[in-house]
Each structure stands twice: as structure tokens, then as C-alpha cells.
Amino acid sequence: MNDLISPTMSRSALLLLAAFTGTALSAQLVLDNTLTPEQLVQDVLLGGGVTATNVTFNGLPGTQTNVQIAGFDGSQTTLGLDNGMLLSTGGVDSAPGPNDQAGATSILGTFPGDPDLELASGQQTFDAAVLEFDFIPDGDSLSFRFVFGSEEYMEFVGLGVNDVFGFFLSGPGISGPYSNNAANIALIPGTSTPVSIDALNANSFGQFYVDNGDGSEA
Structure with missing residues (x-):
């Protein structure tokens, strides 16, 4: 699993992931896919x-479970997060691993991409996992940590398969180039x-990259 942690955030949110095709972690990762x-x-x-209010996942009500979120x-892993939420463009059932295959995914080209992710990556996207919700924080800031991983490392870096993750915030005082000025x-x-x-890999910002080609590092 390829590790990147960012400690920033405030206000209202949209989490997007495109072409994250079933990156696997070690067998100690325990999933709960019963939660909505x-x-x-x-x-x-x-x-x-x-x-949180107005929760949706891929445009569907947030009260429905989905194979792409858990x-x-x-x-018990080296992931760096004791617990959390997993988004995947593949089915989350691929995540526990071990991933000892050249390619592992249960969903491929089934769902549409997302225009904000295409703006962020500069390429067409497919199978986007889109979690959207509104919230009002009690204070003036919130912090989140995340880990990004991809089945495409390192074979497809620079070859037009640019898996991407976005955490888009919109609301008062926020002005950006994405939907709703996010x-x-x-x-x-x-x-x-x-x-x-393409932006973060063994050859670019390698200090944030963990090579997990045989699925054993997490």
C-alpha cells in the first residue's frame, strides 16, 4: 500500500477516488462492509x-450499503491507521489481500468517472467512488488522515492510467476551480x-511512497 498522509481540513466535503482498482493490504486488515x-x-x-447531512455515495442515498465502501x-497492519473508512473503485473485498497477482480487481470499467477528478488528474477517469456529504464543524478546523494506494503502481506510471484521489471542500470562504467552487x-x-x-511514486516524491508490489508491506 502506498502511503500519503495529509493533516488538513475544514468545512463541507466531497471525497472522490478514481481507478483505485483493488489495491490489497495484508491479511490482518479487517473489513466491515455492513455499515452504510x-x-x-x-x-x-x-x-x-x-x-453530517445529505450523505450520498455515487449519487445513491447514504442509507444503502455498497461494495465500494467499508x-x-x-x-494489526503497517498501514498507519488503526481504523477508518475504505473507498475503492474495485470491490473492497479485494483489499485484505495478500495481493500477489499482477492485477487484482472485481470492478473494471463498470461505472462512470468524475469531472472533478479528471480536472485534478488531467485524464479521463472511470469507476469513480464518490462520497459526498455536508457538515458543520463545532470549531474552526478539522483534521483528517488518509492513505492512497493503487493497483497500477508502478507498472502504469506515466502510461495514461493515472489513478487519482481527491478531497474536495466547498462552503463559505472557500474558492477553488472545482464543482461548487470547491x-x-x-x-x-x-x-x-x-x-x-503519476505525481507520487518511487521516482517522484518518493519519501511519501511505499513499494508494496508483492502485497506484503501492510
């Missing part, structure tokens, strides 16, 4: 003190560059 997107946002992502327990805060630390396999 609404439950995951409120209880796992935001926690106490913040209430909760996880990563306390800004993308899923950036490589110290830059204005969105997180994708």
Missing part, C-alpha cells in the same frame, strides 16, 4: 461533535499537486 455510507461518515470519519480495522485538499505535502500515481 451514512454510518461510516458519521461514526468513523467525523466522530463526535460533528453532524469500514476497516488496521490496528478546493481539493488531497495534495502532496508542501505542493499544490493533487495525489495521483
Whole structure:
């Protein structure tokens, strides 16, 4: 699993992931795919003190479970997150691994992409996993940590298969180039560059990259 952690955030949110085709973690990763997107946002992502509304996943009501989203327990892995929420353009059932195949995915080219991710990556996207919700924080800031991984590392870096992740915020005081004037805060630390396999890999910002080609590092 390829690791990037960013500690920034405030206001209202849209999480997008495109072409994340079933990157696998070690067998110790425990998934809970019984939770709805609404439950995951409120209880796992935001926690106490913040209430989420209007939760949707890929345009569907947040009260429906989906094969592309789940909760996880990563306390027995080297992932760097003890627990959290997993978004995947493949089915999340591929995530526990081990990933010892050249390619592993249960969804490929089934769902549409997303225009904001295409703006961020500069390429057409497919199979976007789009989680959207509104929230009002109690304070003036919130922090989130994330890990980005891709089945396409390193074979497809620079070859037109640019897996990408975006965390888009919109609301008062935010002005950006994305839908609803949103800004993308899923950036490589110290830059204005969105997180994708072309931008972050063994040869570019390698200090944030973990080579997990045989599926054993997490």
C-alpha cells in the first residue's frame, strides 16, 4: 500500500477516488462492509461533535450499503491507521489481500468517472467512488488522515492510467476551480499537486511512497 498522509481540513466535503482498482493490504486488515455510507461518515470519519447531512455515495442515498465502501480495522497492519473508512473503485473485498497477482480487481470499467477528478488528474477517469456529504464543524478546523494506494503502481506510471484521489471542500470562504467552487485538499505535502500515481511514486516524491508490489508491506 502506498502511503500519503495529509493533516488538513475544514468545512463541507466531497471525497472522490478514481481507478483505485483493488489495491490489497495484508491479511490482518479487517473489513466491515455492513455499515452504510451514512454510518461510516458519521461514526468513523467525523466522530463526535460533528453532524453530517445529505450523505450520498455515487449519487445513491447514504442509507444503502455498497461494495465500494467499508469500514476497516488496521490496528494489526503497517498501514498507519488503526481504523477508518475504505473507498475503492474495485470491490473492497479485494483489499485484505495478500495481493500477489499482477492485477487484482472485481470492478473494471463498470461505472462512470468524475469531472472533478479528471480536472485534478488531467485524464479521463472511470469507476469513480464518490462520497459526498455536508457538515458543520463545532470549531474552526478539522483534521483528517488518509492513505492512497493503487493497483497500477508502478507498472502504469506515466502510461495514461493515472489513478487519482481527491478531497474536495466547498462552503463559505472557500474558492477553488472545482464543482461548487470547491478546493481539493488531497495534495502532496508542501505542493499544490493533487495525489495521483503519476505525481507520487518511487521516482517522484518518493519519501511519501511505499513499494508494496508483492502485497506484503501492510
